[in-house]
Amino acid sequence: MSVLDRLMGSLDSVKSGIVKSRSVRRADRLAQVLRTLISEKGEATGAALARRSLLLYGGLDEEGRRHFFELLARDFSPDPDAVLAAAQSYHRDPSPSNLSRLQRVTEPPRQEVFRRMNMAPGGTATLVGLRLALLNELKASPLLEVVDQDLRHLLGSWFNRGFLELRRIDWRTPAAILEKLITYEAVHEIQGFPDLKRRLERDRRCFAFFHPALQDEPLIFVEVAFTNELPSEVAPILSMDSAVGDPKRAKCAVFYSITSCQEGLKGISFGNFLIKQVAADLHAELPNLRTFATLSPIPGLRRWVEKIVDQPQRWLDQAPRIALKNWLANPVAAPEPGTQLFLASLAARYLTREWDHGHILDPVARFHLGNGSRLERINWGADKSPKGIKQSFGLMVNYVYDLDDVERNHEDYVNKHHVVCSSAVERQAASVPIGAAEQTPAAASSAA
Amino acid sequence: MSVLDRLMGSLDSVKSGIVKSRSVRRADRLAQVLRTLISEKGEATGAALARRSLLLYGGLDEEGRRHFFELLARDFSPDPDAVLAAAQSYHRDPSPSNLSRLQRVTEPPRQEVFRRMNMAPGGTATLVGLRLALLNELKASPLLEVVDQDLRHLLGSWFNRGFLELRRIDWRTPAAILEKLITYEAVHEIQGFPDLKRRLERDRRCFAFFHPALQDEPLIFVEVAFTNELPSEVAPILSMDSAVGDPKRAKCAVFYSITSCQEGLKGISFGNFLIKQVAADLHAELPNLRTFATLSPIPGLRRWVEKIVDQPQRWLDQAPRIALKNWLANPVAAPEPGTQLFLASLAARYLTREWDHGHILDPVARFHLGNGSRLERINWGADKSPKGIKQSFGLMVNYVYDLDDVERNHEDYVNKHHVVCSSAVERQAASVPIGAAEQTPAAASSAA
Amino acid sequence: MSVLDRLMGSLDSVKSGIVKSRSVRRADRLAQVLRTLISEKGEATGAALARRSLLLYGGLDEEGRRHFFELLARDFSPDPDAVLAAAQSYHRDPSPSNLSRLQRVTEPPRQEVFRRMNMAPGGTATLVGLRLALLNELKASPLLEVVDQDLRHLLGSWFNRGFLELRRIDWRTPAAILEKLITYEAVHEIQGFPDLKRRLERDRRCFAFFHPALQDEPLIFVEVAFTNELPSEVAPILSMDSAVGDPKRAKCAVFYSITSCQEGLKGISFGNFLIKQVAADLHAELPNLRTFATLSPIPGLRRWVEKIVDQPQRWLDQAPRIALKNWLANPVAAPEPGTQLFLASLAARYLTREWDHGHILDPVARFHLGNGSRLERINWGADKSPKGIKQSFGLMVNYVYDLDDVERNHEDYVNKHHVVCSSAVERQAASVPIGAAEQTPAAASSAA
Amino acid sequence: MSVLDRLMGSLDSVKSGIVKSRSVRRADRLAQVLRTLISEKGEATGAALARRSLLLYGGLDEEGRRHFFELLARDFSPDPDAVLAAAQSYHRDPSPSNLSRLQRVTEPPRQEVFRRMNMAPGGTATLVGLRLALLNELKASPLLEVVDQDLRHLLGSWFNRGFLELRRIDWRTPAAILEKLITYEAVHEIQGFPDLKRRLERDRRCFAFFHPALQDEPLIFVEVAFTNELPSEVAPILSMDSAVGDPKRAKCAVFYSITSCQEGLKGISFGNFLIKQVAADLHAELPNLRTFATLSPIPGLRRWVEKIVDQPQRWLDQAPRIALKNWLANPVAAPEPGTQLFLASLAARYLTREWDHGHILDPVARFHLGNGSRLERINWGADKSPKGIKQSFGLMVNYVYDLDDVERNHEDYVNKHHVVCSSAVERQAASVPIGAAEQTPAAASSAA
Secondary structure, X not given: OOHHHXXXXXXXXXXXXXXXOHHHHHHHHHHHHHHHHHHOOOOOOHHHHHHHHHHHHHOOOHHHHHHHHHHHXXXXXXXXXXXXHXXXXXXXXXXXXXXXXXXXXXXXXXXXXXXXXXXXXXXXHHHHHHHXXXXXXXXXXXXXXXXXXXXXXXXXXXXXXXXXXXXXXXXXXXHHHHHHHHXXXXXXXXXXXXXXXXXXXXXXXXXXXXXXXOOOOOOEEEEEEEEOOOOOOOXXXXXXXXXXXXXXXXXXXXXXXXXXXXXXXXXXXXXXXHHHHHHHHHHHHOOOOOEEEEOEOOOOHHHHHHHHOOOHHHEOOHHHHHHHHHHHHOOXXXXXXXXXXXXXXXXXXXXXXXXXXXXXXXHHHHHHHHOOOEEEEEEOOOOOOHHHHHHHOOOEEEEEOOOOOHHHHHHHHHHHOOOOEOHHHHHHHHOOOEOOOOOOHHHHHHHX | XXXXXXXXXXXXXXXXXXXXXXXXXXXXXXXXXXXXXXXOOOOOOHHHHHHHHHHHHHOOOHHHHHHHHHHHHHHOOOXXXXXXXXXXXXXXXXXXXXXHHHHHHHOOHHHXXXXXXXXXXXXXXXXXXXHHHHHHHHOOOHHHHHHHHHXXXXXXXXXXXXXXXXXXXXXXXXXXXXXXXXXXXXXXXXXXXXXXXXXXXXXXXXXXXXXXXXXXXXXXXXXXXXXXXXXXXXXXXXXXXXXXXXXXXXXXXXXXXXXXXXXXHOOOOOHHHHHHHHHHHHHHHOOOOOEEEEOEOOOOXXXXXXXXXXXXXXXXXXXXXXXXXXXXXXXXXXXXXXXXXXXXXXXXXXXXXXXXXXXEOOHHHHHHHHOOOEEEEEEOOOOOOHHHHHHHOOOEEEEEOOOOOHHHHHHHHHHHOOOOEOHHHHHHHHOOOEOOOOOOXXXXXXXX | OOHHHHHHHHHHHHHOOOOOOHHHHHHHHHHHHHHHHHHOOOOOOHHHHHHHHHHHHHOOOHHHHHHHHHHHHXXXXXXXXXXXXXXHHHHHOOOXXXXXXXXXXXXXXXXXXXXXXXXXXXXXXXXXXXXXXXXHHHOOOHHHHHHHHHHHHHHHHHOOHHHOEEEEOOXXXXXXXXXXXXXXXXXXXXXXXXXXXXXXXXXXXXEEEEOOOOOOOOOEEEEEEEEOOOOOOOHHHHOOOOOOOOHHHOOEEEEEEEEEOOHHHOOOOOHHHHHHHHHHHHHHHOOOOOEEEEOEOOOOHHHHHHHHXXXXXXXXXXXXXXXXXXXXXXXXXXXXXXXXXXXXHHHHHHHHHOEEOOEEOOHHHHHHHHOOOEEEEEEOOOOOOHHHHHHHOOOEEEEEOOOOOHHHHHHHHHHHOOOOEOHHHHHHHHOXXXXXXXXXXXXXXXXX | OOHHHHHHHHHHHHHOOOOOOHHHHHHHHHHHHHHHHHHOOOOOOHHHHHHHHHHHHHOOOHHHHHHHHHHHHHHOOOOHHHHHHHHHHHHHOOOXXXXXXXXXXXOOHHHHHHHHHOOOOOHHHHHHHHHHHHHHHHOOOHHHHHHHHHHHHHHHHHOOHHHOEEEEXXXXXXXXXXXXXXXXOOOOOOOOHHHHHHOOOOOEEEEEEEOOOOOOOOOEEXXXXXXXXXXXXXXXXXXXXXXXXXXXXXXXXXXXXXXXXXXHHXXXXXXXHHHHHHHHHHHHHOOOOOEEEEOEOOOOHHHHHHHHOOOHHHEOOHHHHHHHHHHHHOOOOOOOHHHHHHHHHHHHHHHHHOEEOOEEOOHXXXXXXXXXXXXXXXEOOXXXXXXXXXXXXXXXXXXXXXXXXXXXXXXXXXXXXXOOEOHHHHXXXXXXXXXXXXXXXXXXXXXX
């Protein structure tokens, strides 16, 4: 491009009132490459074009990416006229060829764009990163939702359980992977390599799912401790100085941390598979293990308590509400035993009867109960870290995975909106003098 | 089930006039499991159900499979009413939510069925096998085409180039894989391990694509020989007794055999990627290589010659036609030089000007020309094996891959319906006294 | 070197009556390099010199090698004067420094030569090959024995069990290794890859020892078949068409072939370790296995029978001797049952009471009995191959490895010269009317 | 053992005046097992006995080990009478059989003990640990030297360069190995994983030798930095915050740290091989590298300066000596430029002309000069760490490895006792007004 050409181009832009930035022009060029990429009648140059598209995408800044996403939303959606015509034909005659045409015209061309981009080296990693960037734009630009639907659909298909590899993580694992666990860990922070090393000793286990196209990138990982009994406190598990136990004598496998690593894969669920696979494998390796359970946080407890304490109408008895309100207003180092019991009962209530759109409100409870676990025990003083105090007064909970029962528990949860729990938790939940939530689970469910 | 129950069941079947076989009943049960599998609101029991479905499918005989495929075609297609309603909404307002709903109701539930089946161990291999079984049913039951569309779509997405691994095959490769090459080889039969060993010496190369979910199963492989010049005959390349050459002194890399291994992946193309990747890799490893070319069969030549010889109207001069017809009727051991030249010219004609629906008629030519190669030379007496004589009078052809030109060649072929070839081949093709094919390439293309 | 120099050199050689061949001169040069290699006060150039020595050795022909071995024997032996002086000092005062000096002057400099040669890439393989070449010279030149002593000593130390790796061989093993098994197999010939494949199915096992410095080179391998009972015939085990059994239901693990691969490692024993390690590993993997036994040839039986039949003085009864002599002279297709029984008894006699220098005469018996196995059963018609008939009238024998007893059996064999065998074999051996061998085991032992 | 028995045993011990501790008795038992292990005529029970011996050794405490070493020294040495007789025979007639006998009786039975112990799993690691324990005893018990001679001999043979594997260490290396580098690093301490990570970036390299029998145990490792010029300071190389450079543009590969890891392998040299191999490999990989050099400490400099300053008789001029003495007595933060130059000249002198028993006094200089490197430059202020100031006033030195010259340099060093250095260093060394060391290198050499 000569200097003159470039000057004229600039003038054109100025005349049209829009001076596009370099990155936005790169986004336009990228969209053009992608149109060629998917319009090719053959595939002869697909690999080269795919590589070029990744390079161009990699060169975009935030503004360029936003522009590119908008192009994807606007120019790579199905044509409404063609869709309607194909739907009418299919409605008249659901023949293979009509169905084939329907499929072809309703699938957004974006999907083929992403499939083609994936063909270049590093394509999958780029698309996972692209989705992360897209998610960050989504709040400001809800119309980009259509792009995300396609990406989520494709990534969901590509990261199908059948393509994932379960790997044990131990001290012989490459440091490059261990470093990522340290970075990603979201439940109980890992304080560097020596801390991680203790979590990989022989009375601990760590497993992660990997995808063959994302080398050295864990998708999700779970940390397990072997203990003699269902644990009521997390500090002994996290302590770096504890004696290393004998896995062959342990009774209980405790899933004390589970972390999803790739924000770009948000909404694609691996955790359920991971926990059950690990439980089944450990059961086969160590027949001495009798109980498979978690020691889990209750991330939404305090927020819910602080809300409910200001809703007198839900309380059958105002005295405990006012006492609670006073206690919340005057944080004392250690609450009295009575307050402790009451908070534990509130937690039982929160975890078993507070529904939202067909799911239990608390996100961690929702995950484990949806997987078919049983809510076994609520533990006072289980997590005394500032974070633990802040989100749940230091309370934690054990969910028990009994592989023979998960199917039934899951169905109770999904179909009957019933949380399976121990009788102790049941009693705690029943003891709280507040009425049902405004929205019944059934109503919630039918609205879902 | 008691004996009485079974008896009553049989009576019911008899009364309704249909006694279902055990395998057909298993297919019904399988369909039922799959309905549950995809109706699950959660995923709690997905892994177990998926495993069960693979077991049930594995137990079907041919009749059971046919019945199962019919159920898939009939019961797992999109609902025409829902499709029409969603299309109308999207036509009125192409909002994200309307697009999302459109996608959801037009995607055949079969696709989710296959994605779920894939979650069980061995799922991918089962689905590739299932597609092969389906292809075998397709001719007799064209309505099953809808099932195949979905499977092909999914497998195409899953076997995306980005997920394939290119591996070099040599004498250190596990015997289990080498044995499969011997079994699959479709161009020049491999006569057991010693034959294969010669094809893996240091003046030869073999590469294959693998997919992580199909361990030890090559998808496609290519065999390469290093030579000093563009070869005109295949026998020296296949000879087990030839001296092993020095790869660092070779001038030419000859792709003399390329075989797709998985019939269940029919229609999903890997060959284009494989050849270009291998050419690029060899170019980097051995800068002494100047020419990347094939020595390829012309599988449809004789069939076409035998047809054209009976179409007097296409001939501008009947004398050579009649001479050819006589020669074809009286097979002589070795044709005269004049006949040889004439057959070579006919081959040039056949490979450059006989179009069918926008593609050159010959399937091998179609593949290489579509990839952007150049038709370089037609070789008489190149394949004297019975198969070679039978399909193409022993003629073979060199296609040259010049990586700098493939893009332009490809576009000439696809857009201008022009076969890029050497001037020698051009002259040969022009020398044949017959007129253009009935269907012009342009017409063909617009009909595609 | 100028033409003139070379001419003068030739004249010198002629004058001295010796015209050395090119290879012999290369051997001289090699010896010179090796002297430098071990005389170096530092190690700075060791790696380069070691590489040069391997190159020079590789260029020697048979004559050159012979000359080189003679130089090694003559010029790299300990100096008798220095040895005597050091021995006298040590005798006077066995101090550390005197012992150190004694060690230094009695170790032949050859050993350091071999250690230095080993430092170059491929050194170990070269030295194993060098020993093979040396063994071939040994009969003609017994003085080279001193060189072999040193090589055997070093190789024995380097191929110490602690450095060997036991690997399972199966159909996923690289073809390059499988091909070597086919080549090396010494007991029951393997007829190509399909035959080997049957021997690697799941009702068979194959294990080999490898050394890290000899990549892809098995040192010794054993083939195992899983059967329901102690086998009396080898043909069913070798049959390629037999049904594949379930290893979890087998009762017996039969070691039916054991082959040492490297002639250059002759005299360095791995077999004992291999059999016991494999038996222990299989026992742990498959608790259903009750019996670990061989089905072994009796390679020296016919030779011994033909000798003994001509020694009337050893027979207490001449009638059976003469009958046997007649039968041997008139080979009939199938011997009568009486002859069969008699031959089996002779075999029992041969395997339990014919000693030679403290060992049982038969080399296979010597190996297994020395390992502590029990001679369990002699099987008529067990190996009907020409080789089997030729060496042992088709007889084979089962040695049983009972891991709890091998230590005691071994001590009985070594210290009491008693062969542990079943009572049936004991009876057979006792029934033969011949006297004790000329040499008693005790005498043999004390002469050893 | 009953209480009474034990009491009686104690009484016996008391009576004999020796009450052996439990560990000493275990050492006796171990020696007994080892006698059996090497006396076995066969090998049938070798593996079991070897395992038992490792167990017994593992159970010894310091006292038990000392006793065991004494037994090894006393009871497993060659018999002086047998040695003398064999030496006399060999002196009379140096035949193969006499040489064989000589070898047999002069080799201490300890060597066979160690070879047999090595056969058990973990044997090699145990023997390396045993040697370390032995080295710790050696100062107090010089008679144990005979045991060490044998161990060093065997380990030297087993850890022959031909059996070592060179591996690149990077961030994908198992954490278990990286942790060991952090522990072992002896030159420039590694401050945990993040520090090590910087040393493994792409403008750095790390290589280690491993032995197949010591999994995950580096024997020696070298750290390399790529720089633009010969470095005069170590801090920029060690800085964790420095920008990562492009290895393809570097001019210089700096070996800035080399550490031997296994104290139990003391005296067995790998460093020479490692540096040259790494230099050759880097040269092949990155042709842009022109200089291969070290940045090395001068560990003995201050000690030598402090000694020489008190030897007036060696000085030709007392003024600088007295000035130096004063400066040493009154440490000032930063010495004046004049003092700096003088100290650098003293270092040049120290590194080129101070010999001890045929070697340069400084251990690091001895290593690199013995390897054939050239002393290139002395750098003031190169290592300002407390350790660097303390041992060498912060001075460091570059040794250059020019692979074409190492052989000649090495020979100059070893045979002519001449240190090859740059003319600048030569001038510095010559400028110091002190006379030759008392002991000339030649004298030292002849005394060695």
